[in-house]
Amino acid sequence: MRYDQHVLPNGLTIVGEYNEDAQSVAIGFFTRTGSRDETPELSGVSHFLEHMMFKGSERRSAEEVDLEFDAMGARYNAFTSEENTVYYGAVLPEFQERLIDLLADMLRPSLRQDDFDTEKKVILEEIAMYKDRPQFTVYILARETYHHGHPLGNSVLGSTESITALQRDQMMDYFRRRYAPNNMVVTLTGKYDWNAAVAQIEQTCGGWAQGDSSRTVTEPDALPLERMQPDPKRDRVYLCAVAPAPSAQDDARYAAEVLAEVLGGGEGSRLYWALVHPGIADSADMSYSEQDGAGAFFVSATCDPERTTEVIDLLRSTLATAQNDGMSDDEIARARRKLASALVLRAETPMGRLVTVGFDYVYRRRIEPLAETVDKLLAVATDDVDALLRPKPFDKLTLVGYGPLAEAS
Template sequence: MTEFQRTTLDSGITIVTERMNEVRSVTAGLWFDVGARDESDKLAGTSHFLEHLLFKGTGTRSAKDIADAFDAVGGDINAFTGKEYTCYYSRVLDDDLPMAMEILSDMVNNSTIETAEFESERKVILEEIAMHEDAPDELVHDLFYRSMWDGHPLGRPVLGYNSSIGAVTRDQVAGYWRDRYSPPNLVVAAAGHVDHDDLVARVEALFASSGGRRNLRSGTPPSPQPGVTVLKRPTEQAHIVLGTEGLPRNHDDRHALAVLDTILGGGMSSRLFQEVREKRGLAYSVFSYRSLFADAGTFGVYAGTTPQNAETVIDIVRSEIHSILNDGVSPAELKRAKGHVRGALVLSAEDPGSRMNRLGKQQLTTGEILSIDEMIEKFDAIELTDLERVAQTVFGSEAFRVTVVGPFDEDAFDRYAA
């Protein structure tokens, strides 16, 4: 069994690695404990804006220099921003890891954020927001969060708003960067053909030995707000999310919820896929999903269907949820879902990028890193009674939020508001 190694430096940086002798590549990521929920309303979208800006050049490298360095070795460099973290990562051959780490560290430590680049990237972000607004199958999920957690930072979109991105200044973004991107907020994760001790030494040499503060989040968890939200758009399909309050990241039933998610809408054999798509032909895309955060979570179902079938699809989703609540799931469904989860975990372990993501995210968010075998053990231990319990926890109140984007009036789905 492959095991991970972990070292925490005096500066507060934690390095976690998992060696894969069977590959020649390494995926390495810098994970910062900074995300959209850490922004004020005025700075909404700043974490994502900053992610773009740190690719624009440092005191010694231009944006093209950064791109050329990775293209020259056939490597990749990219980043992503979430509600609670930001990650900058690269995938290269093992011999090129020193170059990748040097450039990644230079970007997050020494970017210049020049005014001209700042204003140019502001336009790019505004275009990205416009593109997102034009994608109703993506927009509906943001609307669900906004309405479900109205007034809470977790309810805001990661991209921010036109108003906040249009108004934020370079100094505000730079100040946010300097305040949040400190050693105590950083996890360096790597998986592949990597030597742990060598990476530790490189991180020590590339990053400050001290400075900055730990990002300690305060405030109360969001309060879920059931009801109905309709955004009228002249779309060919109705894009629907029916969701409710889920579980926080460290909840004891999080693994049981993953299995329940698989049974309800997580694969081709799931109840929703079979009932909505295969038997009735009402949707091309239908699935369930869960999102777990530090102190809150959501569980949702998405479906895209023709407008005249929207209410039928919502009724089927609610009926399947009621069936799980009232009748439970069968032993065959539980066995099949366990097999699905087990296979997905093992297949993902063959990819250094997936392993790096698992290491970085677990270390940053919980501090507990489970091996694939340990995770499989937890899923194998789940019984029908566990699914009954988590179903009652998540679905029992029937406090659902229905969010729809499509050619409908505001009151078209009011009967689901009760």
């Protein structure tokens, strides 16, 4: 592995993790903007704009964008979250230049009024479609409830109302502000040609004008809220709970990963044994999510409506027991080995490494070599997890239920 970095005069940063043995190159344009950076009237604009990037530029129509990806046989995609909008692809090394050319061109979109109007319908369909996905609905409700007014609770999709009202000029203005080179990081992983990449990106993106790279970062005020949202159209009850956790900049994040793994990292976790193994719930998982200045633990479960109270009680008592009694050395050792190994296996391909490397730089201005991350994970001790539990994060658990809830529950 070799690490590369170069900053263009306009602030665009290019970083790379070079792997001589890889068979492919993965390239991503990471933009540090998402729903947390939106005002209420712009709700959903980051995600809508992500779609628009595929609709063509001065040089390409939407069809030509698709054709060009296909001509390279690229695996490609894009995603928008609360904090980031990322466009990426993986190709065989001989297509590096074409992939950079395409991604850089897409990110200076035409935002034609026709395309904007058509794509607005697509986004509205997507919002409607997600209403039929209860796991998603409960997650959105839980984020919103837990953050109660904090921008990290903003919905990525936006609402039917906000998208309907959104105008092309507002999107254009948001684009100019946020898709500024000083708010973006280009990440390369795998078998790339560094000098060629830097020269090409300088030529293509060196003229992009600087803009706004600010973000309001405050900690959400976590409270032990409970919200039950009845929907008789669902067959199961969906639960999602949120609790405070270390931020993306906090070294305690390795311990947070281990803690979530012990409690809800699939089969063998405490929540699995308490809820899924005995057939009380359909599923029960926990994960840790790093965010700028504030992390969160997410717990989710689905169950038979009749067992809602039982599942909520078991979920709460499982977390409370961990918080009061801590965890055993064996559990910690097993979880950290499992996490470290999963990390190594995922890192086998440039595409598997791209988002980790990109986010390392976006959040912490430094790419952490895989071996170092593994060492840090394997060094997590029972004391480190205890230190996370001492402030009793689960006393501030926000819990949301969604589905055919009885009046009583």
